[in-house]
Amino acid sequence: MKKSLFVLTLALGASYHVSAETFEGCPMRGEIKMAGSVYAATASDNEGIWLGIVKGPDEGSIKEFSSATFYPAQLDNAGTGQSALVKCSYELSRGGYVNLQYIPSRLLKSAPS
Template identity: 85%
Template sequence: MKKNLFVLTLVLGASYHASAETFEGCPTRGEIKMAGSVYAATASNNEGIWLGIAKGPDEGDIKEFTSATFYPAQLNNGRASQSAVVKCSYELSKGGCVNLQYIPRSPLPALDLRDASKWRRKKWPYNPDYYECIDPAAWRCRFVLVRPS
C-alpha cells in the first residue's frame, strides 16, 4: 500500500511540475507588429510579450531572423540576483536591425534551456557566458518558462 501511494505521489508530482512549464521561441516574421520604430509580438499562450526598438536610421518591415541570445540568470550566494534574458535579432528591410527582448508576465518565471541542441555556448573574457542560437527558423530557438508552483 505504501509503495502504491509513493508511486501515485511521484506521478502526480511529475504531472504537476510538467504543467508549470511552457516552451517559448522567437516570434516569426508574421507575428511581429510595427508601430514607428517599436516592434512587438505576443508570446505563446499569452505568457508575455516580445518588445524592441529599431536600431539604425531606417526601420522598415522585418526582413529575416538572424539569431537569438540567451543570458542565464546570474546567481549570488545561491539566489538569482538577475533574471535570465532572451533576445531575438532581426534584419529590417531598410537596412536596420531590431532586437526583441522577451518580457514575461507576472509572476516572473525562471527561464531555462532544457534542449540546448540549437544553442551554442559562448564565452566572454569579462562577462558571464551566454548562449546563441543561429538556426534559420526563429521558432526553433526555444527556451522553457518555469512558473513558480
C-alpha cells in the same frame, strides 16, 4: 544564419533535460507588428510580450530572423531550473536590425503606470 541556429539547437538540447516547462521561442516574422519605431509580438503562451525599439533611418519591415540569445537553465538546490530565451534579433528591410526582448506578464503587471 545556419551557425546561429546550430548554436541555439545545441543550447536547447543541453538544457532540455533540466526543464520540462513550456519553451518560449522567437516570434515568427509575420507575428511581429510595427507601430512607428516600436516592434512587438505576443508571446506564444500569452504570458508575455516581445518588444523592441529601433531609432534612426534603418526602420522598416522585418526581413528575416538573424539570431537569438539563450541562457541555459541554472540548477537550484532542488535540481530544477528554468532556461531563458531573452533576445531575438531580426534584420530589417532597410538594412538595420531590431532586438526584441521578452517581457513576462508578471513584470508588466508590476510596472508603474
